[in-house]
Amino acid sequence: MISASVALARRALRVTLRRPQFLAPLLIFPTLLLAVNTGGLSQATSLPGFWEQYGVTAPYPSFFEFQLAAAMSQSLLLGGVATGIAVALELEMGFFDRLVAAPIPRASIVLGRLLAAGAIALVQLSWFVALSLIFGSGIADGIPGLIEVYLIGAIAGIGFAGIGVTLALRAGNASTVQGIFPLVFVVLFLSSAFFPPNLLTSPADVIAKWNPLSYIANGLRAPIIGASGTSNVLEGFAAAIGLALFFGLLATWSLRGRLQSK
Amino acid sequence: MAAIKASGLERTFKGGIKAVRGIDIEVAEGEIYGFLGPNGAGKTTTVRMLVTLLKPTGGTAVVAGFDVAREAAQVRRRIGVALQEAALDPLMTGRELIILQATLQGMSKAEGRERSAELLERVGLINASDRRVGGYSGGMKRRLDLAMALVHSPSVLFLDEPTTGLDPTSRFAIWDEVDRLRREGTTVFLTTQYLEEADQMADRVGIIADGLIVAEGTPEALKAESGAPHIEVVLDQGSSAEAAERSLAPLGEPIPAGEGHDVAIRLSDSSTGVADAVRLLDESGLSVAEIELVRPSLDDVFMEKTGRRLEGAATVADEQ
Amino acid sequence: MEPPGKVAEQVSNERINDRGVVPALARRALNELLRVPGAGVPGILAPTIFMLGLSAVFGNVTALPGFDGLDKYMAFVLPVGLLQGAGFTGAATGVNMARDIEQGWFDRLLLAPVRRPVLLAGIVASAALRTLIPATALICVGLLFGVKFPGFLDLLIVALLVMIVASASACWGAIIALRFRTQQAAPLMQIGSFMAVLFTAAYAPMALLQPWLKAIATVNPVNYVLTGVRQGFIGSVSWADTWPAFVAGAGLLALLATFAIRGMSRTTD
Numbered sequence: 001m002i003s004a005s006v007a008l009a010r011r012a013l014r015v016t017l018r019r020p021q022f023l024a025p026l027l028i029f030p031t032l033l034l035a036v037n038t039g040g041l042s043q044a045t046s047l048p049g050f051w052e053q054y055g056v057t058a059p060y061p062s063f064f065e066f067q068l069a070a071a072m073s074q075s076l077l078l079g080g081v082a083t084g085i086a087v088a089l090e091l092e093m094g095f096f097d098r099l100v101a102a103p104i105p106r107a108s109i110v111l112g113r114l115l116a117a118g119a120i121a122l123v124q125l126s127w128f129v130a131l132s133l134i135f136g137s138g139i140a141d142g143i144p145g146l147i148e149v150y151l152i153g154a155i156a157g158i159g160f161a162g163i164g165v166t167l168a169l170r171a172g173n174a175s176t177v178q179g180i181f182p183l184v185f186v187v188l189f190l191s192s193a194f195f196p197p198n199l200l201t202s203p204a205d206v207i208a209k210w211n212p213l214s215y216i217a218n219g220l221r222a223p224i225i226g227a228s229g230t231s232n233v234l235e236g237f238a239a240a241i242g243l244a245l246f247f248g249l250l251a252t253w254s255l256r257g258r259l260q261s262k
Numbered sequence: 263m264a265a266i267k268a269s270g271l272e273r274t275f276k277g278g279i280k281a282v283r284g285i286d287i288e289v290a291e292g293e294i295y296g297f298l299g300p301n302g303a304g305k306t307t308t309v310r311m312l313v314t315l316l317k318p319t320g321g322t323a324v325v326a327g328f329d330v331a332r333e334a335a336q337v338r339r340r341i342g343v344a345l346q347e348a349a350l351d352p353l354m355t356g357r358e359l360i361i362l363q364a365t366l367q368g369m370s371k372a373e374g375r376e377r378s379a380e381l382l383e384r385v386g387l388i389n390a391s392d393r394r395v396g397g398y399s400g401g402m403k404r405r406l407d408l409a410m411a412l413v414h415s416p417s418v419l420f421l422d423e424p425t426t427g428l429d430p431t432s433r434f435a436i437w438d439e440v441d442r443l444r445r446e447g448t449t450v451f452l453t454t455q456y457l458e459e460a461d462q463m464a465d466r467v468g469i470i471a472d473g474l475i476v477a478e479g480t481p482e483a484l485k486a487e488s489g490a491p492h493i494e495v496v497l498d499q500g501s502s503a504e505a506a507e508r509s510l511a512p513l514g515e516p517i518p519a520g521e522g523h524d525v526a527i528r529l530s531d532s533s534t535g536v537a538d539a540v541r542l543l544d545e546s547g548l549s550v551a552e553i554e555l556v557r558p559s560l561d562d563v564f565m566e567k568t569g570r571r572l573e574g575a576a577t578v579a580d581e582q
Numbered sequence: 583m584e585p586p587g588k589v590a591e592q593v594s595n596e597r598i599n600d601r602g603v604v605p606a607l608a609r610r611a612l613n614e615l616l617r618v619p620g621a622g623v624p625g626i627l628a629p630t631i632f633m634l635g636l637s638a639v640f641g642n643v644t645a646l647p648g649f650d651g652l653d654k655y656m657a658f659v660l661p662v663g664l665l666q667g668a669g670f671t672g673a674a675t676g677v678n679m680a681r682d683i684e685q686g687w688f689d690r691l692l693l694a695p696v697r698r699p700v701l702l703a704g705i706v707a708s709a710a711l712r713t714l715i716p717a718t719a720l721i722c723v724g725l726l727f728g729v730k731f732p733g734f735l736d737l738l739i740v741a742l743l744v745m746i747v748a749s750a751s752a753c754w755g756a757i758i759a760l761r762f763r764t765q766q767a768a769p770l771m772q773i774g775s776f777m778a779v780l781f782t783a784a785y786a787p788m789a790l791l792q793p794w795l796k797a798i799a800t801v802n803p804v805n806y807v808l809t810g811v812r813q814g815f816i817g818s819v820s821w822a823d824t825w826p827a828f829v830a831g832a833g834l835l836a837l838l839a840t841f842a843i844r845g846m847s848r849t850t851d
Contacts, residue, residue, distance in 0.1 A: 025769055032777060039795030040785030044643050182627050189635025201641035315689055317850045334850075338695040339598065349686030353613045365606040366694035368598040394617075410690075 001111075004104040008112025013119055016086070023120070026078045027127050034071040034131075037194065038064040044195070053196050053218075054227045061225040065136045068128055069221035070193040072149075073213060075124045076157045077184045081177065083117045084164025088174040100259060110251045113165055114158045114244075121157025125150055132224065145223030148233055152219045155240040162247025169254040193217035215239035263327060265291045265418050265449035266312060272320030273307050281307040283473035284321060289451060289466075291417075294444055296464030296481075297453040298560060304473040305453045306346065306422065312451065313343045313420050326418050339367070342411035346422040348403045352396030356387050356406050359395065360413055367414040374413075381409040385439065401432025408439060418449045425459060437463060457560045469564055476567040485558040490514070490532050492556050493539050494523040498549035509546035510539060600696045607691075607704025608711060611678065615712060625670055626716045630723055633663035637727070640785065648790040652816055660724040661812040662784045664740065665804065667716035668748035669775025675709040675748075676755015676771040683763045698846045702839065706752040713748035714741065729815060736814025739824060743811050746831035747804065751775040753838035760845035778804045803830035 016022055042063040044050065051060055090096045099109050129146065132138050139145045167177050188194070190204055191213040200208055208214045219236010222228050266289040273282040282304040289295040299305045310316040312325055314334040323330045326340035350359060357378050364374030382388045385405040395403065404424060411419060421440070425433040440463055443450055454460050460467050461481045469477040469484075477484055493513070497506055506525045507516045514530040527539070536555050543550055615622045637656040644652050652658060682688040691701050717740070725731060732740070755771040762770070781798045782805035788796055799805040810827020813819050 028773065032773075032780065036780045036784065036795070039781075039792045040783070040790070041640060041643055042792050043646055043648075043786075043790050044640070047642060047645060182624070182631050185631050185635055189631070189639055194639045199642045201638050204638035313693060315692060315850060335598075335695050335697075338693055341693075343693050345686060345689060347686040349682075349688075349690055351610065351613070351687060353617045354610065362606050362610060363690075363694075365602045366691070366696055368600060368695065370599070371602065 001105045001108050004108035005111040005115060008099070008104075008108060009115035009119065012086075012113055012116035016116065016120060022082065022086075023123070026075050026082060026124055029078065030071040030074040031127075031131070033074065034064075034067050037067050037070070038062075047199060049198050050196055052198060053192075054222065054225060054232065055230045056225055056227050061140065062136060065132065065140075065225050066221065067194070068132055068136070068224050069217045070188075072125060072128050072153060072220050073156075073191075073193045073217045074184075074188055075128070076121055076153060077160050077188065077213075079117060079120060079124060079157055080160025080162075080164040081181060081184060082164070083113060083161040084166075084168040084177040084180075085174050087113060087165050087168035088171065088177045091168060091172050092174060106255060106259065107252050110165060110248070110255055114161050114248055114251070117161030117164075118154045118158045121154045122150060124157070125153040139224055140226030141223040141228045145226075145228055148223045148228060148236075149220055152216065152233070152236045152240050155237070155244050156216045156220075159240060159243030159247050162244060162251045165251040166247060166254045169251065169258050172258075187211065187213055191217060212239040212243055216243070263291070264288045264324070265293070266295070266323070266325050266451060268308075268312065268321065268323040270321030271308065271311060271318055271323050273304075273311055273316060274319045280473055282311070282318075285470065285473075285475045287468060287475070287478075289449060291449055292444070292447045293465045294440065294450040294452060294463055296460035296467040297451065297470065298455075298457070298460050298467055298564070299453075299470035301455075303470045305470055308470065309345075309420055309422050309451070309453055313341060314338060326416075339414070340417050342414070342416035342419045344404075344407045344411040344419075344421050344424055346426070348407035350395045350398075350403055350406060353394060355392050355394055356382060356398070356402075356409075357391040359406065360410055363410040363413045369414065377413055381412060385409045386435065399432075401428050401435070404428060404432065404436060405439075408436065412443075416448070418451065419443060421450060421452045423453055423455060426455065433459075461560060467560065469560070469567065471564070471568045477563055481560065484560065484563045486532075487563070490529050491558065492517060492526050492528045493536065494519065494554045494556055495525040495527075495539070495543070495550060496522065496552035497524045498551045501548040501550075505546060506543060506548050509542050509548060512542065513539060598695050600700045603694075603696050603700050604704045604707050607701070608707040611675070611705065611708030612711065614678070615715070622712075622715055625667065625674065625712070626719045628670055629663040629667035629716055629720055632666060633659055633720060633723070634727075636662075636785070643786065646786070646790060648787045650787075654727075654729055656724055656727055657729045657815045658812070659785070660720065660729055660815055661740075661808055662779065662782075663720050664717050664744050664811055665747050665779045665808060666776070667720060668713045668744045669751045669779050670772070671713040671716065671748045672709045672751020672753075673755050673768070673771040673775050675705065675712075675752040676759050677765055677768045679705060679756055680759035680763065680765045680767060683759060684765060692846075692849060698843050699839075702753070702756065702842055702846060705756065706749045706839070709748045709752035710745040713744055717741070717744050724815075732814030733819065736819045739819065739827075740811050740814070743807050743827055743831055746828075746835055747807055750831070750835040750838050751778075753835065753842040756842040757838065757845050760842070760849060778802065779808075782808050784808065803834045806830035807834075 045060060045063050045066065087096070100106065129139065129149065139149065141148070164177065167180060171177055190207040191211040192200065192208045193213055197205055197208050197214065215235040216239045218232040219239065222230055222232035222236070266287060268285060268287040270284045270286065271282060272280070272284050274280045285308065297305055297308070307316065311318050312323055312330060314330050314337050317331055325337045328336040328340070330337055354362070360378035360381055361371065361374040364377055365371070369377065382391045385408060387402060387405055387409070390398065390402060395406065398406065408424065425436050428436070437459070440450060440452070452464060464481060466479060467481050467484060468475050493510070495506060497503065503524045507527070510525065510527045513534050514527045517526045517528045519526040536553055539553060540550065633656065636659045641655040643649070644655050649658070679688070754774050758767050758771045781795065782802055783791060783799050788799060791799060806826045807830055809823050813823045
């Protein structure tokens, strides 16, 4: 099971990395938004209560450092959609049938994809870490903070990929999966990825409390702005692991359902 | 005045790829000119230059009296084009497409409506005229494409592989239409991969290979150039091939028999037929299972000129 | 049946009547909206989600000095949504053109004895008309959420400016489509208009922008268009904000249209 999953993960990674045009939108779009958000609203950090949630003291981090986690979250979510589209295309082209016919555990087909998504998540996160070094002060909590960012991000990336794979297996075609693209932004906007939860307007502030992405974004943010000591990191891990487990299992169950219906 | 005159026409693409290496073509008014060649020979590039979709990189071409490079708009007013892919909008109806084409040709809406009714009737699509083209069959789409090319009664019509992939009924419908156009005096430049189509329809044929015209003339003249017809015989068991060759010696020279045949004789007199061969074999007491008179084909012409078969060429029979 | 060449000869003796071409091509392009169920939904959904999302997330930034006591952030970002909708519509027009090139339909247009600028105008006109649909939807949503009604004069100004931006974006899409000749170039079309709209005073007034963004916004013609579109929603219409918007928009359109026409001429090279 492990070796089959790793082999399939390597195959998925190879296919992805051979097409840089696949990775570019996952990085360019969030980076553009990061630039625009920072360039336009950098003074938002002076709003009363901005840093309340995060337990940071003066000198406060910049709005850019605050927004990095939002950009990471957005990139990882888009990566999940992209994984779903890739799986849906394989379904349409018949390649998926070949995998199913191979003498490998069925669950490894899903697990391989999710592992690949986790690896790609590391690449995505590295991009934003590099940006933090170039345009900001890097990761405030140093190497331990960096590890926290990579772990939470990779696990969240696996979870988001699980959503994409589930959708692909249920819908069976790429255009349906592509159609959820606007929903990515709905989920992002109804979270505290872009702004502190106490400064969101109603009803976004209420919804954000229930949105796992809020906790993932805060978990990514805490080490960057030097707030690892708060509960944000633990909550981030919990949300990421919960998401990965839930959608990983759902994806496996969806695969079984698809095969049984054929 | 020639309807189409190309002199030293050339097209070199980026990277130095010479798709067309200097061709001369002259097509008289009212003539059907068949343009044959394998895939990659330069047929489509030549057509695209003549219809002003590509600028020549060398030589000149005059179509309907106007230079394709310097007077492209004038050329476009006088030509109709049905390209290889019948590019039709699947969301529009046949009638709407013809009216749109009429508008693109500068006709008023009223003229376009009148013309669309006329043309749809002519190509047998009047009953489907208000259906969306997305639901048309391949043959219907090709007929509609032809109708659109005729909307402004062009003096020169370019048809790029008009019957490729069509069923026999649709193919014959297109052939009938081309024949009608000939009677009406329209010049037709027809590219095709079907030897039979070129043979039957074209007044003259040009064969292009590797960017150059390798043969040009009437189909009969080209075939006659490449040699006399031959007879292929399959003998019944017990009849000897050597004996058959001896008995058929008065008709001509033996040549290597093709696969599935016992004897082949190249006729020294083209007027000799199967009946003469059967009589001679009978007189020699030889029994025949099959006998066939094989006339040289355009493929034989191509073989002779280029040393290879017309790759990608087909016959109507092959596809049936 | 006319003898061959007679109709063509009659036509050729006069200047070709291409007056009907623009409406005919625009009508054809609008078929996708009219005949494909749900085709118009993404064009409305995307800018609406963006506008609502930005308002929900950043709504409290109006407390910052520089917003001059503006109470509704949605009034500030609604114009951004309008221009995004226009950009999206223009990009979609470019994608359709790329599809037409791939499928051979574009050759049919090039074979017509119609002046190239007229062909482009027909393609672009559909974008200008289409963009009014998401624009109307967005304004209705804004009004529903309490944005003040800007007045009919401002609505007219908004409509014209949004149409100009959609046309400019369609020209950009055409340039990309003619250069790459494939629908796979769609992201390039989308990102061009996306950047043009967002690298402006989209989220905050010029005074609050970071120096690098302020510098870009100062030279970005879309920023002036944005100001012209925004004026009625956050204040009142003034000539001082209106004329630069039209000059900038028209200038951008003229520049991109020139390159697009050049691209069309080069298809035969």
